[in-house]
Amino acid sequence: MSTHAVPVEKYHGTGNDFLVVDAGEGVGDRSAFARAYCDRETGVAADTVDGPIDGAGEHGDATDDAADSAGRRGADGVLFLEIGERYRPTRVVMTLVQPDGSTAAMCGNGARVVARWAHDRTGDHEFMIDTQAGTRRAIVSPDGTEVTIEMGVPRFDPTSVPVDRDEPLVEEAIEGLTVTAVDTGVPHAVSFLDGGRDDPDGIDAVDLDAVAPPVRHADVFPQGANVNLAAVVDAGGEGEDGRDDPAVIDQRTFERGVEGETRSCGTGAVAIAAVARRLGLIDGDTAVTRPPGGELRITVPDDDHATLTGPVAREFSGRVAADPR
């Protein structure tokens, strides 16, 4: 059993918040670490860590932070990162361990946080992020506050998601929701409803914590699924200047591994845009999704990789015990 202290940094992307730990810090039981420190009632907060860590600023130094998730105790996961600065561009191997102790192959907002963390360390603006779903290129904006990730091509085929079907699962009734299944690095079920956030009977009227678990655990998803509710607010398409205006889509996501709703989900945003495009619900191939924690910009060109863009903010740093027991 190891009792040494481990430097941690907290970041969030549109309210999807993560602890970042250097993989070389020797955390033995990563699942136990994530279960303890991600807990929303007893997990880590700026005032519970010993800090700040060397060269990483003071507690609460994230003056760029706009979302109201800053200061929330716990996190949506722990990113264990290994940075390879001898490569050009710099590579980062990313492993996301979730609050239930499981590992997710990919995480869009997590990857955005990874790029910002690597930017804060190196000053570089381009990175290759190695995930269990493949290598993803990341670009950090000139001022460091926004990150774009190349997300791969969304896949509907049953083997990729996976779904227990011979054909893609499209607009099928699953446990009370009408669902389309897509792989954006992790499995997603997407259900479009009629009303957006402004509609009193729209997506915010749904009790997601009640509706999502039966879909998340449905037999048709052998590895489970993240469950998204979406509503098209504006279909986008050609604007007055002849260029495509992005579609606007309200988003809510119940995440596997968190086993609850998160303030934002990047792979979910890409899944929603890809399904909207496939079902002909939006006119162009660009969309803005509006999860509770902010706004994400997505492109889903036909037969090409999708992209995900949005803000990332740094919350605080400090040290926690490697073994939380």
Ligand SMILES: N[C@H](CCC[C@H](N)C(=O)O)C(=O)O
């Ligand atoms: N929040 C993440 C998704 C994590 C995926 C994970 N919840 C799973 O599939 O088990 C995102 O921004 O894409």
